Every structure is written in C-alpha cells, then in structure tokens.
Amino acid sequence: MKILVTGGAGFIGSAVVRLAIARGHSIVNVDTLTYAACLENVASVGNAPGYAFEKADIRDRAAMDRILAAHDPDAVMHLAAESHVDRSIDGPSDFIETNVNGTFTLLEATRAFWQAKGRPADFRFHHISTDEVFGSLGPTGKFTEDTPYDPRSPYSASKAASDHLVRAWHETYGLPVVLTNCSNNYGPFHFPEKLIPVVILNALAGKPIPVYGKGENVRDWLYVEDHADALLTVLEKGPVGRSYNIGGENEARNIDIVRTICALLDEMQPAGAPHDRLITFVTDRPGHDLRYAIDPTRIRTELGWRPSVTLEEGLRRTVRWYLDNEAWWRPLQARQGVGQRLGVKA
Numbered sequence: 001m002k003i004l005v006t007g008g009a010g011f012i013g014s015a016v017v018r019l020a021i022a023r024g025h026s027i028v029n030v031d032t033l034t035y036a037a038c039l040e041n042v043a044s045v046g047n048a049p050g051y052a053f054e055k056a057d058i059r060d061r062a063a064m065d066r067i068l069a070a071h072d073p074d075a076v077m078h079l080a081a082e083s084h085v086d087r088s089i090d091g092p093s094d095f096i097e098t099n100v101n102g103t104f105t106l107l108e109a110t111r112a113f114w115q116a117k118g119r120p121a122d123f124r125f126h127h128i129s130t131d132e133v134f135g136s137l138g139p140t141g142k143f144t145e146d147t148p149y150d151p152r153s154p155y156s157a158s159k160a161a162s163d164h165l166v167r168a169w170h171e172t173y174g175l176p177v178v179l180t181n182c183s184n185n186y187g188p189f190h191f192p193e194k195l196i197p198v199v200i201l202n203a204l205a206g207k208p209i210p211v212y213g214k215g216e217n218v219r220d221w222l223y224v225e226d227h228a229d230a231l232l233t234v235l236e237k238g239p240v241g242r243s244y245n246i247g248g249e250n251e252a253r254n255i256d257i258v259r260t261i262c263a264l265l266d267e268m269q270p271a272g273a274p275h276d277r278l279i280t281f282v283t284d285r286p287g288h289d290l291r292y293a294i295d296p297t298r299i300r301t302e303l304g305w306r307p308s309v310t311l312e313e314g315l316r317r318t319v320r321w322y323l324d325n326e327a328w329w330r331p332l333q334a335r336q337g338v339g340q341r342l343g344v345k346a
C-alpha cells in the first residue's frame with residue numbers, strides 16, 4: 001500500500017514510517033518540521049526505495065493538493081499535530097491552527113483527491129487521536145469508544161474538534177475514514193520535553209526531576225512501536241467509519257514511573273547515590289487530568305490486536321535507548337522551550 005503519513009518526522013509518526021517500510025509499504029512522509037520534528041527519526045529508512053519526504057504544512061491547501069496528485073496514495077494516516085499539553089496552555093493558537101484548521105484543510109484536499117479518483121471504496125483516511133478527548137477519570141472506570149467527549153485542555157479540545165471534523169466528513173461526504181484514540185506513548189525518539197525523557201535525562205545530568213503535584217496522575221502507557229503496529233492493523237483491517245481505542249493495559253501513577261526509571265538507572269548507570277534523591281515535587285499543571293485508562297476490548301476482539309511489550313520491559317528498552325543515543329537527544333535540548341517549565345500560567 002502507498003501511505004501518505006503526516007507528521008512522520010515526529011515521535012509516533014516516525015515509528016509508523018519505520019514499521020510500514022519494514023512491512024513493505026511505500027511511504028510519503030509529509031511534515032513541516034516544527035520544533036518537535038527530527039528527520040534523524042527516519043534516517044534508517046531515508047534511502048529505502050518506496051520512501052519519499054515532502055516538507056509541507058498541512059494548512060497549505062495548494063501543497064496538499066500537489067502532494068496528493070503527485071504521489072497518488074492509497075491511504076492517508078494523519079498524525080501531524082501540536083502535541084504538548086503544557087505548550088497548549090501557554091500558546092493555544094498554534095493548536096487550533098494545526099490541529100483544527102490543518103485537519104480541515106487536509107480533509108478537504110483528501111476529499112477532492114478521492115472524489116477525482118472516482119471515490120474508491122478501499123481508500124482510507126486514518127485519523128490518529130488521543131484518549132485525552134474523553135476527559136478525566138476518577139479512580140475507577142475506563143474509556144470505551146462510546147465514552148462522551150469531555151476535553152479539558154486546549155490540546156485535547158483541539159484534538160476533539162479534529163475528531164468531530166473527520167466523522168463529519170465521513171457522514172456528510174462519504175470519505176472512508178477510520179479513527180483511533182490512544183493512551184500515552186513512550187519509547188525511543190520521544191522528544192525531550194515529555195515526562196519520560198525528562199526524567200531519564202535530568203536523572204543522568206544529576207538535575208532535579210520535576211514531578212507535577214504529588215505525582216498521583218495515572219496514565220495507561222503504551223510502547224510506541226506497539227502503537228505503530230496497532231495503527232497499521234486498524235488501517236488494514238478496520239471497517240470504514242469505525243473508531244478504536246488503543247491502550248497499553250499498563251496503568252501507572254507518574255510517581256511510580258519516575259521511581260521505576262530511577263531504579264533502572266541505578267542498575268544501568270550507577271551514579272554513586274540513588275537517582276530518586278533528585279525527585280522534586282513542583283506546582284501542578286492547571287486542569288491536570290487525574291486518570292486516563294483505555295478499555296481495549298474492541299480492538300482486541302474485532303481486530304485481534306493487543307500490546308506486546310509490558311511497561312517494565314518497555315521502560316527498560318527506553319532507558320537503554322537514551323543511554324545509547326546521546327547524539328540524538330543532546331542537540332534537541334537546545335531547542336526553544338525545552339528544559340523550561342511551561343504551562344503554569346492560568
């Protein structure tokens with residue numbers, strides 16, 4: 001299959017690109033290369049036959065029209081987005097521009113392309129979204145595909161809006177879409193402003209490890225390569241119009257994730273004193289959702305997919321990867337905003 005992937009120089013998009021190429025698909029990677037992008041993430045497939053890169057912005061209708069016509073894909077996997085909740089608190093407009101207006105522009109370009117081709121039924125527009133659209137859970141319960149939307153941050157509100165647009169383009173114009181809402185990802189190539197890489201890199205540098213509030217927020221962690229596998233499964237097998245929640249079946253409190261990483265570093269890179277001495281509790285994020293948890297029954301029963309990596313194993317692989325790949329993460333720490341506390345204005 002020839003797949004146009006948006007955001008393929010980011011964290012999850014690059015995992016999709018690498019896996020899809022390994023499975024024999026052709027890829028057109030469309031990315032405007034924001035602060036969060038890194039072409040090194042796809043360097044391993046950069047020279048593969050069947051891989052093409054287009055530096056372009058999804059908000060640019062003329063560019064999207066040109067790229068679709070030039071490459072004639074069988075499917076679009078839409079991952080390009082502004083993705084960092086803390087940045088969305090300080091500067092929501094980029095999130096509305098890319099996640100809402102950009103998705104609208106991409107949908108319109110894709111609809112025109114698909115209609116001009118004679119509306120092929122086997123074409124797919126796969127929209128990749130987050131479980132954060134469902135809001136915050138209390139101590140019990142899980143998100144299903146029927147959980148009402150209740151986004152609570154500018155990021156999750158912009159993603160919720162994009163999900164609604166994608167469903168509307170299916171209902172109104174018949175565009176053959178599938179949607180996925182996934183829990184928190186972690187793993188190799190995770191940009192060093194997100195929790196898990198911040199913990200690893202601050203611990204390695206002997207700097208305070210910031211934990212928001214009391215560290216009691218619970219997330220359902222999914223290893224990024226498992227997410228890429230789930231996304232290709234949904235693309236290949238998911239019926240048109242269907243949405244799937246994707247989770248890792250790995251719920252953990254932030255403080256427990258931080259302590260586990262500290263223990264792994266004590267074992268893999270001993271510092272002479274336990275790394276957890278660096279844990280520092282800081283002011284919580286405004287509107288910080290307490291708990292997210294995915295009920296993965298639909299994807300498991302309908303498509304036979306489940307995660308292959310446990311949290312313990314995934315964190316071990318991730319810590320090893322950061323220890324072995326300083327040349328990747330060191331330059332990214334100089335990018336704008338990285339290493340600073342963001343998202344506390346409210």
Ligand SMILES: NC(=O)c1ccc[n+]([C@@H]2O[C@H](COP(=O)([O-])OP(=O)(O)OC[C@H]3O[C@@H](n4cnc5c(N)ncnc54)[C@H](O)[C@@H]3O)[C@@H](O)[C@H]2O)c1
Pocket residue numbers: 006007008009010011012013030031032033034035036037038056057058059078079080081082083084098102128129130131159181182183184185186191
């Ligand atoms: N990271 C997570 O835990 C998680 C969980 C569930 C869903 N998601 C969703 O998955 C997708 C990818 O997330 P990620 O963590 O890889 O994000 P990321 O921030 O690492 O990567 C986003 C990529 O999109 C590109 N991009 C941004 N704006 C663009 C534009 N206007 N035009 C073209 N390209 C643009 C960036 O350059 C970057 O390469 C997002 O849609 C996100 O909402 C992420």
